[in-house]
Amino acid sequence: LYLMKLFHGHIYFDSSDSKFAEDLCSKVSHFNGVKFSKIHEIRVGPHPKPMIEIHFGERSFKEIYDWLEKERKGLSVLIHEETGDDAFDHSNNIHCLGSPRPIDFNFFELIKEHPELRVHKED
Numbered sequence: 001l002y003l004m005k006l007f008h009g010h011i012y013f014d015s016s017d018s019k020f021a022e023d024l025c026s027k028v029s030h031f032n033g034v035k036f037s038k039i040h041e042i043r044v045g046p047h048p049k050p051m052i053e054i055h056f057g058e059r060s061f062k063e064i065y066d067w068l069e070k071e072r073k074g075l076s077v078l079i080h081e082e083t084g085d086d087a088f089d090h091s092n093n094i095h096c097l098g099s100p101r102p103i104d105f106n107f108f109e110l111i112k113e114h115p116e117l118r119v120h121k122e123d
Helices: 015-029 058-071 106-113
Strands: 006-012 034-040 051-057 077-081 095-097
Touching: 006 015, 006 058, 015 034, 015 051, 015 058, 051 058, 058 077, 058 095
Parallel strands: none
Antiparallel strands: 006 051, 006 077, 034 051, 077 095
């Protein structure tokens, strides 16, 4: 049985880029292969800035990666596989477009003791 790898993309923006980020989120949410997209207007979890969050499968990886590279207009993007190990996912085998942004790894320790703080809850 083959299980498709899942990926998260985090497209970081500043308040001065919020209108562009809204437009980008709208476009990417209709992109073939994107399973989830949401704009976070304040920083959440371990992320250093407001962001657009997207989820997609490995079949769409290259197409979405290439589209983001072309459309991000200087915004920084972090893409990582979703394995269930948050600290590992945000530090190993990551793909960065633009300037890498620092992740707050202390957050991952905090959610071990306070799982209710997780950004993504298990269904």
